Amino acid sequence: MLHPVGPLPAAVYWRRRLLVLALLLALLGGGGWLGVALLTGSDDEAAAAEATAASTPAGAPALDRVVPSLASVQTPTPPPTSAPAPAPAAPAPPEQEAGAVCRDDVLTLEVRTPGTVPAGSRPTLELVVTNTATVPCTRVLDKGLQEMVLLDAAGNRLWGSNDCFPEASSDTRTLAPGEQVAFPLVWGGLTSEPTCTAERVPVAPGQYVLRARLDTKTSPDAPLQIT
Template sequence: MLHPVGPLPAAVYWRRRLVVLVVLAAVVGGLTWGAVALVGSRGAGGESTGTATPTELPALERVVPSVAALRTPEAPAAPPPPPSEEPPPAAASAPAPGGPCADDMVALEVRTPGQVAPGSKPTFELVLTNTSPVPCVRALDKELQELVLIDASGARVWGSNDCFPENSDEPRELAPGETVVVPLLWGGLTSEPTCTAPRVPPAPGSYVVRGRLDTKASGDAPLVIG
């Protein structure tokens, strides 16, 4: 090996061997450098992974917030439905036993003979009834009682308190359903509240008699004169 044999001079063979050695040295050196560089880049990559800095947000997300950051407003609670049925009205308190007879606790009516002769002196009746379920007290004072006679046109013809008013103090306790009858005599003549106009017998015809006991009024009772 050290003494080349061939037709060419020995220097030629030595130069060829030198070139081959240089090429082999370059190849080995290149492979060694590549291996070292590969190992170094892997180590640097691992370190950078451990201390990586956060990446910058895209330009769109810097302007528009993410969907996760938005809160949808809650809808207001719906009002409760109205009750299907109204509660029953509270029962009215019952009247106290032995108290005053209010107007809605009594009934008042007038009774007449129905027909009388001109100039006669009939007796009318004022009838009071306790219609409540408890006993109560009602004043039957004379000044609180009144009867009036009204003709077919609605004109007032006579009043029981016009010319001969009376006064009395007559409280009366009425049991439930009890009726009190108060008679009132008519003299058969016309009258007016001042009792200054001439008093004459009413003309024959159809009339009505209306009664009152303080603030309680009765219906009309018919009366025919003739």
């Protein structure tokens, strides 16, 4: 190989060998370049495919194509609720006519007591009538229309001012606005009942209330303690 033999000069054979060697080197270099190019191109295509896949929005799930979104579903609007109507106000009582009969609603009754009295004593009680109207009015204040009763804690009636000593009188008065009229009454401290036939005994110590009446008008209860 290193010492070719032939009819031609040795330089010719060396040039041929160098040419073949150059061709081989060229082939080898071109093949390597082609392989590198192929590998690089594959990597670039893969990267481009990945970028394209990343930039492309994912398709909607199959369920979204079948079931509409909640935003597209219209729910019925409930009818507006109206505020409850205010309760009708109680009608105001008619105004008291000046000089006419005093109505019950313009009169107040009050029982005044000493508060505490000894058992068996004779306390003085008072029935007070007041005209609360802004005009004068008239009212019959006869003794027969007045009554005071004593009640225990259970509401049992123990005494009444008209049971044994009813009184009669003719007393019609014109009451000025704000005027008060007091009617004193002495109670003997004994029990009684409307027929006044039962035995009368001293009321035992305890807590009681007194209630008064003027015809159809009734007073609030007033406490009375008997010791």
